Amino acid sequence: MHTSAPGAPLLVLDRIHKRFGQVVALQDLSLEVRPGEVVGLLGHNGAGKTTTVRLLAGLLAPESGSLRVGDGDPVTDGPGIRGRMGVLPAALVVDGRLTARQNLRFAADVFGVERDGLDTRIDATLALFDLADRADQKVAGFSSGMRQRLSLARVLLPDPEVLLLDEPTSALDPVAARQVRRALAKLAQDRRRTIVLCTHDLAEAELLCDRVIVLEQGRVVADGSPVELAQAHGTGGVLLEIAPEDVPRASELLAAASHREVDRDGNGRIRTTGLPRDRIPELVAQLAADGATIYEVRRLDPSLEDVYLAIHAQRHGAGSTPIGGRTEASQVGSP
């Protein structure tokens, strides 16, 4: 898969419109991904992430607009494009009635993986995803995490140039998710693979992605590196550790200043986002004047989660919290 000009974008969606019946999935969606870039697609369920992936893979045809992958059109040049593309859909790609090895063998054959050393390559891939001891067992008996790992193994076995991954770590336990993130980071850094990552895991996107595109109702509402987005939309926050009896008063002050809900635990730790940096000294002074016992004040850089919530708040009002977002008095994790 190549582009006609060096440095030209590898994946291009230009003013794409797509609907399913009366439901509009994408509205004039335009985005580009350059070779070697790792791009995160963020958005709520129904924002258009999966439709975007299916369009790029040639499983859907747009109603209007143009699509390009390399120098080809995914609908008319589908076989050639899909041959160099690894797509992990939200649905699993492995067949429960085959063994793990048979699933990988099938992928190798349909993607035309070199026959020489294929068995060794399959064994190595199974080992990479910690499935070597289950290689000859039917996938129907696997846990959802094992199926997800095998699906990823199947997608990566042909060593595709472009990876479109729809929530690759959603069904994995933390250890397996970390293994997968490491594998993806290695692919991006060492092999310069182009990766589009649809995820709800904002920490994962922050860790892996060079650029993040936020979709909402089929439109791009933000596009930039995590740092750029933080500068544009994030205001950071503050973590306070104070005496437990001072928590209600401090929470009240911080909520009023940030117009956000406040996270707090039972040990006197309070965290809020959306707080301008220059308001922190003033708030701390006020708390001190009220007689609060302050043990620690730490400014927090805006995370991608903060940015995402800020974008959402800007579009839907300050009080709204997206599904999956934090709720009032949720537990504070480790800062």
Place this chain on the structure above:
Amino acid sequence: MNGRAILAVVRRDLIVVMGSRSVVLPALIVPAMLLVVLPALAGLAPVLLGSVSSGDMFRFLEALPPEAGARLSGDPSTQAAELAVTFLLAPLILIVPVMFATVIAADALAGEKERGTLEGLLLTPLSDRELITAKLIGAWVPAAVIGLAGAILYAAVANLVVMPQTGRLVLPTPEYAVMALWVGPTFAAAALGAIVLVSVRSNSTQEAFQLGGVVVLPVVVIVITQATGVVLLSVTLLFVSGLVALGIAAVLLLIGSRVLSRTRMGEKLG
């Protein structure tokens, strides 16, 4: 055409079919009933029940094509058994390939949707034409092989029970050979064409099989018309039936291949 990829899909579908209870159980039970029990009972009826000659039987014998009638043994006491296994019940062998083509194709097409593996398959580099070719080969080859094996089994059982009475092999007749080698495979192809169309609308193997089950009806009609003497299948008539089935298969598959385009299936992935 990407032969390796097509073969991979065929191999995968065969592995899946061989491990499927809904396919394997009928594969054992239906041929056992139609191709073993029925011809055995029909062939042994004269021995078990005595002579079954009657006015109706003679009228039936008179209606047979002369060359077919001439093949029957001269002994009226054995003619009924021979007639039953070589003419009346012989079209039963057509049910087996048609039924299996239906079951396997429903599993291979609608079953992908049901198991949630369709999207993974659509994401492979196979073109639409390669994908449908692989699916059809994967269903037609086993159906044709099982059909042929069934025909051999039926002939073996028929000969086993009738030969002691006639003193000679009664099958295969020319009509039987045409049925086994030409009509069965072409009817299976027509059944596949129907299932391809039905699978577009079905979300489960069971639904596709129920909707597509009507493809067995033409075979049932043939069995009944032959058994009642309304139509007696000559070699010419059988050959033409096969040609018609092949034509129907071609038309249905042409329509099916258009309907089963990747982007149309992509729209229904949900």
